[in-house]
Amino acid sequence: MTIKAYGARASNLALEPLAITRRAPGEHDVQIDIAYCGVCHSDLHQVRSEWAGTLYPCVPGHEIVGRVSAVGAHVSGHKVGDLVGVGCIVDSCKHCDECEDGLENYCDHMVGTYNGPTPDAPGHTLGGYSQQIVVHERYVLRVRHPETQLASVAPLLCAGITTYSPLRHWKVGPDHKVGVVGIGGLGHMGIKLANAMGAHVVAFTTSESKREAARALGAHEVVVSRNADEMAAYAGSLDFILNTVAAPHDLDAFLALLKRDGTMTLVGAPATPHPSPEVFNLITKRRSLAGSMIGGIPETQEMLDFCAEHGIVADIEMIRADQINEAYERMLKGDVKYRYVIDCASLAA
Amino acid sequence: MTIKAYGARASNLALEPLAITRRAPGEHDVQIDIAYCGVCHSDLHQVRSEWAGTLYPCVPGHEIVGRVSAVGAHVSGHKVGDLVGVGCIVDSCKHCDECEDGLENYCDHMVGTYNGPTPDAPGHTLGGYSQQIVVHERYVLRVRHPETQLASVAPLLCAGITTYSPLRHWKVGPDHKVGVVGIGGLGHMGIKLANAMGAHVVAFTTSESKREAARALGAHEVVVSRNADEMAAYAGSLDFILNTVAAPHDLDAFLALLKRDGTMTLVGAPATPHPSPEVFNLITKRRSLAGSMIGGIPETQEMLDFCAEHGIVADIEMIRADQINEAYERMLKGDVKYRYVIDCASLAA
Numbered sequence: 001m002t003i004k005a006y007g008a009r010a011s012n013l014a015l016e017p018l019a020i021t022r023r024a025p026g027e028h029d030v031q032i033d034i035a036y037c038g039v040c041h042s043d044l045h046q047v048r049s050e051w052a053g054t055l056y057p058c059v060p061g062h063e064i065v066g067r068v069s070a071v072g073a074h075v076s077g078h079k080v081g082d083l084v085g086v087g088c089i090v091d092s093c094k095h096c097d098e099c100e101d102g103l104e105n106y107c108d109h110m111v112g113t114y115n116g117p118t119p120d121a122p123g124h125t126l127g128g129y130s131q132q133i134v135v136h137e138r139y140v141l142r143v144r145h146p147e148t149q150l151a152s153v154a155p156l157l158c159a160g161i162t163t164y165s166p167l168r169h170w171k172v173g174p175d176h177k178v179g180v181v182g183i184g185g186l187g188h189m190g191i192k193l194a195n196a197m198g199a200h201v202v203a204f205t206t207s208e209s210k211r212e213a214a215r216a217l218g219a220h221e222v223v224v225s226r227n228a229d230e231m232a233a234y235a236g237s238l239d240f241i242l243n244t245v246a247a248p249h250d251l252d253a254f255l256a257l258l259k260r261d262g263t264m265t266l267v268g269a270p271a272t273p274h275p276s277p278e279v280f281n282l283i284t285k286r287r288s289l290a291g292s293m294i295g296g297i298p299e300t301q302e303m304l305d306f307c308a309e310h311g312i313v314a315d316i317e318m319i320r321a322d323q324i325n326e327a328y329e330r331m332l333k334g335d336v337k338y339r340y341v342i343d344c345a346s347l348a349a
Numbered sequence: 350m351t352i353k354a355y356g357a358r359a360s361n362l363a364l365e366p367l368a369i370t371r372r373a374p375g376e377h378d379v380q381i382d383i384a385y386c387g388v389c390h391s392d393l394h395q396v397r398s399e400w401a402g403t404l405y406p407c408v409p410g411h412e413i414v415g416r417v418s419a420v421g422a423h424v425s426g427h428k429v430g431d432l433v434g435v436g437c438i439v440d441s442c443k444h445c446d447e448c449e450d451g452l453e454n455y456c457d458h459m460v461g462t463y464n465g466p467t468p469d470a471p472g473h474t475l476g477g478y479s480q481q482i483v484v485h486e487r488y489v490l491r492v493r494h495p496e497t498q499l500a501s502v503a504p505l506l507c508a509g510i511t512t513y514s515p516l517r518h519w520k521v522g523p524d525h526k527v528g529v530v531g532i533g534g535l536g537h538m539g540i541k542l543a544n545a546m547g548a549h550v551v552a553f554t555t556s557e558s559k560r561e562a563a564r565a566l567g568a569h570e571v572v573v574s575r576n577a578d579e580m581a582a583y584a585g586s587l588d589f590i591l592n593t594v595a596a597p598h599d600l601d602a603f604l605a606l607l608k609r610d611g612t613m614t615l616v617g618a619p620a621t622p623h624p625s626p627e628v629f630n631l632i633t634k635r636r637s638l639a640g641s642m643i644g645g646i647p648e649t650q651e652m653l654d655f656c657a658e659h660g661i662v663a664d665i666e667m668i669r670a671d672q673i674n675e676a677y678e679r680m681l682k683g684d685v686k687y688r689y690v691i692d693c694a695s696l697a698a
Contacts, residue, residue, distance in 0.1 A: 291629075291633070293632045
């Protein structure tokens with residue numbers, strides 16, 4: 001079946017309308033009519049081949065929500081008409097330790113929602129900037145939010161799980177003082193989620209202008225990280241820091257804010273390395289610098305259910321598919337509050 | 350009371366015989382006649398002022414064993430004649446969270462055995478390259494090894510606890526595959542301890558010549574880290590890595606050997622930074638890079654008891670005090686198996 005999509009034919013070309021095909025649903029497949037797709041910074045990196053190995057045509061998009069339009073004969077968990085989501089993962093080996101632990105995101109054979117290997121044409125996966133997608137039932141999530149919130153649910157599938165997973169893994173909860181560094185697509189979700197988990201949330205931003213916005217998102221305190229005096233007041237005070245900033249920056253400034261045994265977890269990978277962190281900062285308080293990547297499928301479902309229960313969605317700006325190139329340019333300037341979401345109905349135009 | 354010691358009068362001078370004074374034991378003090386003192390790389394850094402802020406005269410030494418020769422009126426845990434040890438810590442605030450948790454090593458007011466603040470003359474603490482030391486009972490450890498092993502027990506007070514503490518904190522035990530990087534004063538203890546804890550131990554060394562020695566210490570496997578093929582065979586296979594190498598080196602080569610959720614803990618701080626570790630290496634397997642510094646007093650006692658029970662001591666080369674300058678030079682060349690220990694009886698000469 002041929003459907004409409006938006007993508008790029010080469011790294012130096014803008015995104016444009018494309019016609020792509022999707023496989024007919026197999027026995028374990030779910031066919032989804034895509035309603036909305038969030039716009040992640042990874043989409044831009046991939047489509048411009050800023051990460052190695054982009055295959056063209058490239059159709060980005062891994063924050064997908066929509067409605068089931070067909071299911072394979074052996075699908076039991078989803079039925080036609082259900083509201084569902086698909087995140088960053090559409091396949092994995094299904095039998096390694098990671099898959100057995102429900103951590104498909106750490107499977108060595110994890111297949112990304114775009115640019116991953118697949119027997120389907122054109123030989124690599126094509127993402128959610130499209131009208132439809134066909135995905136193995138294991139990687140399809142149930143959406144329990146009201147349908148009116150569906151567009152704002154889309155970013156939960158990447159920005160939400162990428163921040164929820166480390167907050168859970170490092171056991172953030174009441175009596176925890178948690179830092180969230182960066183107030184963008186990921187950071188704004190980190191603030192909302194950590195707040196809902198009962199933690200005392202301290203948001204860190206480089207811009208004075210984001211102070212009020214961070215409070216509105218749920219931060220109990222806001223620190224402008226360029227202000228050394230403000231930073232010094234938080235030395236040794238945080239149990240955990242979720243660092244969402246992918247641009248190279250001084251990690252020591254934040255590591256020094258952790259209590260003994262505290263962990264700072266990075267969820268963004270910079271294109272060029274951060275300045276090397278001082279080992280002294282780790283050793284003197286038994287601190288850890290860690291990384292975390294997306295989250296597993298069961299945990300993604302748990303996150304969606306947690307968000308539905310707590311009334312959490314992303315703050316979004318809706319765009320048409322033909323506004324995507326402009327949206328990328330604005331995203332590079334940080335000009336988005338806090339996530340663009342493509343209305344995939346606009347693809348039909 | 351004036352006693353004999355060995356130390357330096359300035360950063361550019363060799364160590365020489367010095368006369369120093371010790372306070373009379375207070376109500377909670379233990380006076381120890383020092384039998385042996387281990388020679389730690391930190392001693393050399395401090396005495397040569399390679400770390401900021403060395404105060405002179407500087408008497409190094411924080412791997413102290415000996416016999417109690419007097420106790421204050423309120424001392425209950427130690428009595429004259431007992432075999433005891435003193436490590437890196439001789440005081441702390443005693444009431445912060447760290448002290449209350451028995452982690453005096455992370456107390457912001459921890460007083461090092463040398464170069465720390467003290468009301469005693471000359472205003473900074475003087476270490477174990479001396480005939481006697483007077484220490485608050487809280488920081489005095491019981492030695493349960495046979496007296497014949499006393500000299501080989503000395504290095505447990507720093508090299509032993511510095512490796513024992515992270516192995517315990519990160520719960521190393523049976524069914525764990527543990528890497529120990531570097532086979533020097535700390536690393537040789539790390540191998541012995543991890544082995545005694547029941548782990549499968551993989552030792553990493555840069556020198557082919559240390560292969561057999563590492564096996565003799567208790568390593569089940571030995572990898573020459575300069576050999577890329579050997580290293581590649583261990584990718585993603587280790588639960589925990591204890592990295593004892595203080596010289597700047599490529600951390601990524603070792604981080605890549607950790608399983609998902611594995612931790613590499615650094616116990617040495619380089620004078621210049623390590624090359625910045627790749628965030629990608631942390632994120633893709635939720636790995637952690639951590640630091641650990643010495644250990645608390647209760648854990649130091651636990652370590653000494655564990656070593657006594659398992660018959661573990663350090664491998665040492667005994668020297669006279671007047672051989673210390675030569676020993677430093679040899680230590681810088683890695684020419685020691687694996688720890689020099691000063692026979693403090695030689696100070697009387």
